[in-house]
Amino acid sequence: MRSIIACVLLLTIAGSIFFVAGQERQQEKKGAAQTSDAKSTSDQIEVKTDRFSGVTTVKLKPQVILDKPDHQMTIDIETKLGEKGQLDSEKDDVKAEAWFRSQSKDPVDFGDQELHFLIDDKPLDLGKTPGGTNANMDKSKLKPGFRSSKSFVSIFDRSDLTQFAKARRVEMRLGSIELTLGQPEVAVLREYANQVLAQHKIVNEKKQ
């Protein structure tokens, strides 16, 4: 009888040890996957602070948002925080300069050049985006077989970035071009928006 009880006890202890060890290993694997993902998004964002002026620049490297055989479009964003000459009413706001650069085999008509987003089905109207053909652009920078290059610029303010910071699905329309951003690009955008908002908070706290 005693030997049976001892056996059952031994089995239970051994089983629970194996179960816990397995779970820990799984968690470690999960953590490793998450860090590699975080690394890949953070590589795309660059934060620099000028020691002399105190201006912090947060840059998002060009992200391909449309990749067709005859048309490619990228987005890159730059935000400068802590610049001088801001009015009291502007101190709490952020201005992220977003550039949409398009290159194609044949010239693309961007229609009214109005920029719209649908962030998790919630519309965001950014109005008219100034832009046009890049006449002075170095042709060697274009993809092989591509001849036309156009760029447009828009400004995201704090509320726009707050929406991007929580975005799960982003759809976009620039003039006549409509597209849905891929999940990796959405993740990078989300990370960028969060980074800008965090840096803005730090800069504001430093000033106070």
Place this chain on the structure above:
Amino acid sequence: MKKKSLLHHFAIGLLVGVLIMPPPVARAQWTVFDPSQYVLQVTKKVEEANRWIQHYTNLVEQLTTLKGVLEKTDDMLSKQKNAITTMSNIGRTVRASFQLKDQLEAIVTTRLDMIKRIDDRLRNGIFDPEADLRDLDEYLRNSIGRSSQDTIANRERLARMDNQLELWQRELKLKQKTKAWVEGKQKETQDKLDTEDHKLEEQKCASCIASLTQELASYEILLAQLESEIVNLRCQIENRVKQYNIQMQERVKFGEQVQSLNDGWSRFNNSLDELQKVLSKVN
């Protein structure tokens, strides 16, 4: 003999000591609070209030009946001006008595609520911080700052209705975007010009350099123009925003008032706790 004298000396010393010793100081007693007596008094007050309600209801009923009686008299004496005036006065009295009844009912109901709350407090103990906090909550919600809340809401509505401000903000945003685009183009042109400058003398394209320089100059002019427009718009927006600044100041002031009130209340609660501890020690 010696033993006896020692005892004798000791007895005398004790007697003298008792005589010399100062009388004990009388100590003030704590005020005794008798909750059961207080409950009795409150119950009496409730009964009294009920009696008053009953009394006024009877009064109104009597007057209503009187009104019915007087209506006939009113018909009979309708030709006489004085009589009509009298009837009108009586009618007014009856209506006033109804109004009085309503008002009294309201007062009595409120008082009853208050008495009930006192009664509840007595049952839960006099020092009930939670009840105090509930009362404060009610006060804050229903009384304090109600008018300032309304004022702020009105001003916010006004700000939202300010089409001019919205128009200026839209214009400013567009100008800033255009400025960003022009700056981008300027940089691109400058890069192209630099590339031309770095070429060997014989490879340089004079016409290209002239055209690029001209383009740069036109961008400079455009940027200067945009900059002045942006400054103008920002000034206009800033002035308009200053007009609404009072609203923000009021909000901050109200917040500070509530904060200081909360602090005061928590300090009061702490003192109550301490007092309660002291009282429990004494009891």
